[in-house]
Amino acid sequence: MIHIENNVFTLHTRRTTYQFKADEHGVLLHTYYGARVGNDDLSCLIQLADRGFAPNPYDAGTNRWYSLNTLPQEYSTCGVGDYRMPAIIAENADGSHIVDLRFERFETRPGKYALDGLPAFYGGSSEAETLIITLHDSTTRLTVELYYGVFEEFDLICRAARIINRGSAPVRLLRASSACLDFPSDALDWITFDGRHIMEREFSRTPLRPGVQNIGSVRGTSSHQHNPFVMLCEHSADEDHGLCFGMALLYSGSFEAAVESNPFHDARFAIGISPHHFCWLLAPGEAFTTPEAAMVCSPTGFAAMTHCWHRAIRTHLFRGPYQFERRRPLLVNNWEATMFDFDAEKLVSIARAAAPLGIDMLVMDDGWFGTRCDDLGGLGDWTVNENKLPGGLEALVPRIRALGMDFGLWIEPEMVSEDSELYRQHPDWALRVPNRPPTLGRSQLVLDYTRKDVRDAIYAALCKVLRSADIRYIKWDFNRSLSDVWSAALPADRQGEVYHRYILGLYEMLERFHQDFPDLLIEGCSGGGGRFDAGMLYYTPQIWCSDNTDAIDRLRIHYGTSFCYPVSSMGSHVSAVPNEQTHRITPLETRGIVAMSGAFGYELDLSQATDAEKAIMTRQNADYRKYYDLIHNGDYYRLTSPFENDRYTAWAHVSADKREALVSLVMGASRAALPFITLRLRGLDESLRYRVNGQQSYLGSTLIHAGCPIPMLMGDYRSLQLHLVAE
Ligand code: GLA
DSSP states (O other): OOOEEETTTEEEEEEEEEEEEEOOTTTEEEEEEEEOOOOOOOOGGOOOOOOOOOOGGGGGTTTTTOTTTTSOOOOOOOSSSSOOOOOOEEEEESSSBOOOEEEEEEEESOOOOOOOSSSSOOOOOOTEEEEEEEEEOOOOOOOEEEEEEEEETTEEEEEEEEEOSSSOOOEEEEEEEEEEEEEEEEEEEEEEEEEEEEEEEEEEEEEEEEEEEEEESSSSSSOSSOEEEEEETTTTTOOSSSEEEEEEEEEESSSSEEEEEEETTTTEEEEEOTTTOOEEEOOOOEEEEOOOEEEEETOHHHHHHHHHHHHHHHTTTSSSSSTTTTTOOOOOOOOOHTTTTOOOHHHHHHHHGGGGTOOEEEEEEOOOOOTOOOOOBTTTTTTBBBSSSHHHHHHHHHHHHHHOOEEEEEEEEEEEESSSSSHOHHHHHHHOOSSSOOOOOOOOOETTTTOOHHHHHHHEEEEEEHHHHTTOEEOOOOOSSOSSSSOTTOOGGGGGHHHHHHHHHHHHHHHHHHHHHHTOOOOOOOOTTOSSHHHHHHHHEEEOOSSOOOHHHHHHHHHHHTSSSGGEEEEEEEOOOTTTTTTOOHHHHHHHHHHHHSSEEEEOOOGGOHHHHHHHHHHHHHHHHHHHHHHHSEEEEOOSSSTTSSSSEEEEEOTTSSSSSEEEEESHHHHHHHOEEEEOOSSOOTTTTEETTTHHHEEEHIIIIIEEEOEEEETTTTTEEEEEEEE
């Protein structure tokens, strides 16, 4: 609910309130974000003093207490006396770097705003409301529209900024944050999800220290290294207690999330496109729209925040039939089974073994096109390699369909190999600077997706493939970071726009697939989870979580990923042992329990599986189907942290009505004479009595406060599942 009174803007959600006001100078002051309160003007909380070296706007006259450097700002400016992080930096035609924004007007609209060409949460008039605040600089006439989308039910507030040059001279945008958020106190912890290829989104928590702390990516992708989802919370906050804030950027390119702890112990947070390599020329009349930032505040700890994110993403970001209407396919992918070494007969043998186990789909991974037999060439030539697949997909797909299975395909449409027909014909289609040797990544180059002619050509080639057979799924991969970022199609003074224009081009392509192939499920991927962000989830409701399929490492990866992203978004497969990435041997049951907490599948040569293994897999698949709704649409509870407890990791999926739960627990490496485990559960109804695996029954309050006894599991990496049903 949005309440507006005397230029005080109060945004209420179910459990939180967010407030700012335009003061007597037209400065937009941030007054409050936290647990739900009333409509009082909370600028009474802002105290003023004559602080040394805190300058005063000219219109404040001799009032030395009024300084932009000490007042909490809603969208911080630059060059006019606020020395903390600016939300916006612009270079004006006269060379000055000044943006002084003052309130002009506001507007409200039913429903959630949309952003042209960018992913955004969506919602109709009964689900969300929009507030637009217009600010402007009266000297340059640079105008900033701040967008707020309020989803009351999910405690979700979305934000974006649209910057318009209403002046008569061009302006260069050097920084344009999606959101800025001032906190009255810096007594906060900063939580980020950091990592690397095959070990993404590791949980990291530190108290704020003086100065700016930031994470981000300058790779042109959201990256394996840092995720565009971060949190701030009270020092004492945990899963069940304390004030916490989660901020996500719906963006798949270079980004920055930064927090600054200031000398008077307030804190400023800002998130948006990375200012590195960013310079956007705004000619008179032109506008620039930032990606969307989304915020969830939870006054009662991390679990409640996570549930808001998961529910909001599932219901207001995912789209298409695989949002709810159809179940995600239980698939087998041939990558870890065969790498590039496969042919039609091999694929059919895997499908033949998979079908009786209850697997829905065969996904043919990398290596089916052009002359690609390894990762040195072929990308860009999207025609079937008939040496491997005689008769093409027209011959292969019906054979898979005849086994009762669907068919899916791997593509990497943003790339080109030097050794490809496409590159030989169009060397200028790759991002690279003429007369400079290009930097290679996995021996490949990135196509210039800023160019519509390039996108059109790739789209036409892929459409032909997709229309040649009954293809229900694609895995959209992206296997290197950007470098040599320069577009042959843009003038020198617009080269600072290439990184962002690239992402706009990517989104335009993904939207075309979404519109033209509405039944196609697209799974995102970038060497596993190198582009796992809320922006991609608008187009691809599941993303391959990591190239690391080791069940024990996945416990850490899933834990970190789960803070923002729903279980159903995490592509997650059972692979062979010893595991390819870690050489660890884990029981098949454990690999199944870990992988089925996601968009489940297999990634191994099923034609080699023993009868005993097949029997286990058949049970796993039946369990996954039985628990599908609970896993995909229930609430996810972290019960332990693999970063604090390496003896065992546990988590639970609980139905919305709290009458059913699935608890999973995985042990670490075995040790002698281990202490017993009593596992305290979360999310149950204290007053209900639950039967556990059809045997003993316990009161919810007992399971929550006293705990559930876990039988002793001997041997490395053993696991169990408890199915709880209310009586
Ligand atoms: C990436 C993906 C893998 C696989 C390979 C194929 O690394 O993450 O799953 O598809 O590419 O080259």
